[in-house]
Amino acid sequence: MSFNDVIELNVGGKRFVTTRQTLLKEPQSVLAKMFEIDSPIQPAAMLKDGSYFIDRDPKSFEIILNFLRNDELADISKTELKSLKIEASYFMLENLLSIINERLDTLEVYRFRGCYNSGGQPEEFYYYVRKSYFEGVPLHVIVNFFTHRWIGAFRSSLSKDPFQPIGTHFVTTHDDNININPNYNIYEQKEPKQYIELGRNFLVAEMKKRKQQK
Structure with missing residues (x-):
């Protein structure tokens, strides 16, 4: 296993392909702990096609994955921000949560x-x-x-x-x-x-x- 491994995920029924390095972007997050090379934690249930199944909202996860790739949060609505905050809290993505809270502060x-x-x-x-x-x-x-x-x-x-x-x-x-x-x-x-x-x-x-x- 290496940081450049390609990881296939099935989040709420939607397929995502990324690298281990992207998932490890925030070391203290749940995603990082699931997929770090020497993690004692099982990442998630593996499906027959070799992908890991995560029972979360795929729409928000797509935004999360792009944030981890680019270090930028897309311009999204207040409703989407609130949904994303739930998922970011679940995955313990502190950097993303900080940005979400800052944006909500200007909207609420x-x-x-x-x-x-x-x-x-x-x-x-x-x-x-x-x-x-x-x-x-x-x-x-x-x-x-x-x-x-x-x-x-x-x-x-x-x-x-x-x-x-x-x-x-x-x-x-x-x-x-x-x-x-x-x-x-x-x-x-x-x-x-x-x-x-x-x-x-x-x-x-x-x-x-x-x-x-x-």
Whole structure:
């Protein structure tokens, strides 16, 4: 056996041909451990035609194989990135995972919708921020905070704890709006960007405090 051996794979019913050297590209990955020359681990079940069968998604595996060959990730959609992340995690491809997460960070955003009253005429605005900007604060917390927290100067009992889900008001995709109304909050004079930043700082600090208390 050598690094230049040709390896035939059957991934989820689709045939792939590559070299051992390509499969060893990330030494700590599952693929590398399966196919390294002195590996004590059996690579996979061998089929009658001599190929190794791996029961994973062939579409994502094709992207993975091309990444290992070229050290580049093709331009793919957000949906494909999410599917690829599952497979990259399974195969423990840390370099690929880092690139996937970086791309998702630019795609997964929250869209804030608000309204100004300018000279008696309402003016809508939209403001976008990356999901990672909120450092893991749950989405329902952000929704609750910006839709209920400051309204009516805290007169609503719903405002006591933004970390409790309110009804069924959840935002599930980056295309939905999180509504804010700067006309009814303690940051009344702030611009939308400042208002969102102040809210974000409060929520992130609260999240860190709660983690420390556990």
